Amino acid sequence: MPATPAPTLGDTTAATDETTPKVDFAAATTPYAAYAGIDTLHALLNPLSKEPAETTFIVATQVMELLFGLVRHEWTLAQQALRDNDLPTAVAALRRGLHAQDVLVNSWDLLASMTPVEFNSFRPVLGEASGFQSYMFLHLEFMIGNKHERLLRLYAGNPDVHAELRRTLEAPSLYDDAVAYVERCGVDVSSPVAAWLSVYNDPEQRDLCELAELLMDVAERVTRWRQRHLASVKRCMGAKPGTGGSSGLSWLRHAAEQDVFPDLWAVRDAL
Template sequence: MSPSAALARQERAERNRGRPTLSFDGATPYVRYGAVDTLLSLQRPNTDEPAETSFIITTQVMELLFALVRHEWEQARSALDADDVPAALAALRRGHAAQDVLVESWDLLSALTPTEFNRFRDHLGEASGFQSYGYRHLEFLLGNKSAAMIGPHRADPRVRAELERALGEPSLYDAALRLLHRRGLPVPAERVERDWTRPAEPHPQVVRAWELVYADDRPGNELLALAEALLDTAERVTRWRHRHLMAVKRAMGAKPGTGGSAGLRWLRGNVQQDVFCELWQLRTGL
């Protein structure tokens, strides 16, 4: 905080006698800073069904939170690349807070009945959350890599380029394993340098490396703190996927999804995929 800015705020408060400023030329600074007018112009229901507004706003809130989580995970990955575990932990903790809000965002749709959904579902056309490039970025950062998943975005050069770059970069978990390797833990060579565009298969040596981390549970073991923070991240991803599954099950049952998927069957497959699976596997052997 600059001294001059702090002094200006103090002088303003004194001129206002402690009350907020009530007069501005044009839009308030708050509206300008947050682009609030633009934000509130983006809710455009296609029907008269009141629940559609909740559906649209929930979708938009989630997209904003996807962007925030992506920002924090990328910050954490960069910090791990720089061997700065405390900075990585701080970014992951901020990400946890955003993930918690993401999970709870499903509450906005928890009361959506099948009848209400049916009154506007046809107006979605083929629109589906599966097509969210913000969410796809998160899956790539988790290590759930698939070049085919860029397909829906081929017609958008900017988005396609961003996803292709994310596909070819190490994931957040890859960055953690590379850090363990640099710290002398037995992470196998094929997990340190490999084709980042493909998902990695679970490896017993990676499980062993994490077991060695957990063997030292004294306070101050930053690698153990990192492992637990990554697991906190993974668990929140699964919670979000499960809430998605239950929201769909409640609103439309086992009908096919709007985006061409089998609906519940597709979502159940996602819920059953462990995130950072070796961190879960080691628990059986400890």
């Protein structure tokens, strides 16, 4: 006898048993959509042009914004754990953040195939909008020590966001909290490079060495993201000025060349 085809999710004639997902809900939306705000999420996708590639551009931007928020969440947990002398919790948060950073870097793949013609066809609808204006991105920049007070002016008209950004600007960076933790572990940090050198050369400081390497993982991923940003802009729009008023490629190239946590890079020369 021929085999009986297995029932599919859309087969309403299939017999209901304990392995069949529930499909009847009284509410206007499913529990899945309600929990994750799916209806709201999809309603946020509103292209302003007829260029199909604009949809990809918007999705990539929104995905990155969500990931910026996730990375900030993990780094904030890591900083608080370091202040509480809870290294295992800090390490776990940093590791989760690394996975989010990896997805952030790979998010540029969504834009990798966009041609200059496609981008230029909807670029006018961006007006002065630029990813540089992302307040969640600014939080991350401040958290890694790339602090510039003048950037707060971007949100002078939004007191809540402005105040939150100022708190991040004035608070210790992720690296500052790591160095403070190392000092509380008995290491002389009057010269940070020398302090990290002693950590790497001391077999008894494996936990601190792991922390240093995790910070290097964070730094390397930030640089990868910047490099992919530079490459994507160069491919899509060349050396034109940025929509937000920046010089475009030269500004992005300068950012990509800056080391994150330079002390940890410098210690490599001394090891």
